[in-house]
Amino acid sequence: MCLAIPGQIVDLHPGGHLATVDVSKVRCTINIDLLEEPPVSGEWVLIHVGFAMNRISAERAAEQLRLLAMLGEDAQAMAELDGYAFDG
Amino acid sequence: MKYVDEFRNPQLIRQASEEIHRLADPARHYRIMEVCGGHTHAIYRFALADLLPPNIELVHGPGCPVCVLPMGRIDEGLSVIEHHNAIFTTFGDVMRVPGRHGSPLEHKARGADIRMVYSPLDALRLARTNPERHVVFFAIGFETTAPSTALTLQRARNLGVTNFSVFSNHVTIVPAIRAILESPDMRLDAFIGPGHVSTVIGARPFAFIANDYRKPVVISGFEPLDLLQSLVMVLRQLRDGRAEVENQYDRVVPWEGNLPALRVMADVFELRPYFEWRGLGFISQSALKLRPAYAAWDAEARFAMPAVQVTDPKAAQCGEVLKGVLKPHQCKLFGRECTPERPVGALMVSSEGACAAYFSYVHRRVAAAV
Numbered sequence: 231m232c233l234a235i236p237g238q239i240v241d242l243h244p245g246g247h248l249a250t251v252d253v254s255k256v257r258c259t260i261n262i263d264l265l266e267e268p269p270v271s272g273e274w275v276l277i278h279v280g281f282a283m284n285r286i287s288a289e290r291a292a293e294q295l296r297l298l299a300m301l302g303e304d305a306q307a308m309a310e311l312d313g314y315a316f317d318g
Numbered sequence: 319m320k321y322v323d324e325f326r327n328p329q330l331i332r333q334a335s336e337e338i339h340r341l342a343d344p345a346r347h348y349r350i351m352e353v354c355g356g357h358t359h360a361i362y363r364f365a366l367a368d369l370l371p372p373n374i375e376l377v378h379g380p381g382c383p384v385c386v387l388p389m390g391r392i393d394e395g396l397s398v399i400e401h402h403n404a405i406f407t408t409f410g411d412v413m414r415v416p417g418r419h420g421s422p423l424e425h426k427a428r429g430a431d432i433r434m435v436y437s438p439l440d441a442l443r444l445a446r447t448n449p450e451r452h453v454v455f456f457a458i459g460f461e462t463t464a465p466s467t468a469l470t471l472q473r474a475r476n477l478g479v480t481n482f483s484v485f486s487n488h489v490t491i492v493p494a495i496r497a498i499l500e501s502p503d504m505r506l507d508a509f510i511g512p513g514h515v516s517t518v519i520g521a522r523p524f525a526f527i528a529n530d531y532r533k534p535v536v537i538s539g540f541e542p543l544d545l546l547q548s549l550v551m552v553l554r555q556l557r558d559g560r561a562e563v564e565n566q567y568d569r570v571v572p573w574e575g576n577l578p579a580l581r582v583m584a585d586v587f588e589l590r591p592y593f594e595w596r597g598l599g600f601i602s603q604s605a606l607k608l609r610p611a612y613a614a615w616d617a618e619a620r621f622a623m624p625a626v627q628v629t630d631p632k633a634a635q636c637g638e639v640l641k642g643v644l645k646p647h648q649c650k651l652f653g654r655e656c657t658p659e660r661p662v663g664a665l666m667v668s669s670e671g672a673c674a675a676y677f678s679y680v681h682r683r684v685a686a687a688v
């Protein structure tokens with residue numbers, strides 16, 4: 231809950247609230263309303279409970295993914311992404 | 319330093335560890351609190367204490383939201399389903415936290431409609447797809463998750479969803495740190511500040527620790543090297559007699575925080591006059607409730623919720639562990655009656671809880687060695 235999951239923006243949904251992200255080949259929908267500026271495709275964000283909380287560099291994203299694996303929380307993180315079930 | 323070679327950057331880890339040994343004055347005993355449960359998890363997972371001199375003691379702080387939640391709040395939240403045939407939703411971490419009559423998971427096993435969600439927006443969607451039912455979301459977390467709950471409530475209001483409410487258990491980290499600093503048995507020398515909470519609130523709110531209490535604070539990332547570098551920065555401040563807020567995690571944490579997140583929180587939430595924290599007691603202005611404008615979505619305003627006061631099981635010493643007075647394994651129940659599989663106290667539930675982290679990494683290692 232307190233460790234963020236990194237995701238790469240793949241697609242912005244019409245309406246401006248949602249985006250599709252890719253995390254290690256898993257795709258899911260997240261909310262982007264908490265970012266100051268809308269992200270663009272290819273950018274990386276840190277995700278908490280379905281919301282992009284801030285932009286990060288690709289290098290920081292890789293670091294965060296590695297950290298989740300080192301802490302043994304990567305499977306749980308992927309289950310979380312897979313579990314997001316909102317569409318609006 | 320037997321574990322150093324397992325790290326990604328063993329050379330840098332070794333250097334940081336050596337620098338810590340150089341900086342630590344052998345005549346002193348250092349008590350440094352890591353505030354965040356994620357840091358506690360990382361410290362145990364990477365056995366970082368093995369890389370420190372024995373006179374540096376890491377004290378685990380209150381930054382694990384399920385750990386500091388008084389047991390009565392679980393019972394209060396569950397009372398909504400008993401009386402109103404509602405669907406109870408919450409995060410996985412809460413599912414296993416014991417209430418007086420069992421955890422949400424145990425209530426579910428007995429037939430209650432309780433569903434784990436990964437996002438508050440999932441709970442809102444459940445309300446929209448079940449218009450004949452009421453859906454209550456048991457919200458929990460520090461400032462990392464509070465903006466998401468707030469934004470979900472804005473969505474509910476904008477969409478006119480009336481069969482949805484939030485039972486807010488959101489807490490804020492700064493008053494808890496202040497309470498620890500004001501406590502009469504306070505013997506801390508410095509703080510490792512939380513990483514991801516600070517991406518929302520920024521580094522600025524921690525300035526009072528340095529300015530008012532003359533204690534160093536270093537906001538830290540979560541990798542082993544981050545934590546060791548943060549300890550180096552803390553020890554340099556202590557050596558020089560400085561008390562400042564430094565940001566080791568500045569690649570992610572901005573000084574000002576996340577302004578849209580702070581705005582949405584300010585729109586939806588206001589401070590409660592006081593809130594009970596397990597182990598720390600009642601702390602004024604330390605938790606978030608919904609503003610009157612959101613009363614229609616506030617479970618506490620909509621439903622008569624019993625103010626349940628439940629004392630922890632007598633033998634459990636969660637409070638002492640939370641305050642750093644006892645180490646996890648010094649609790650009478652640790653590893654016997656209380657295990658991650660059958661937790662008695664919440665510190666054994668979450669991977670960010672000191673007891674669960676200690677059990678998973680230290681206890682098993684010791685047990686394997688014997």
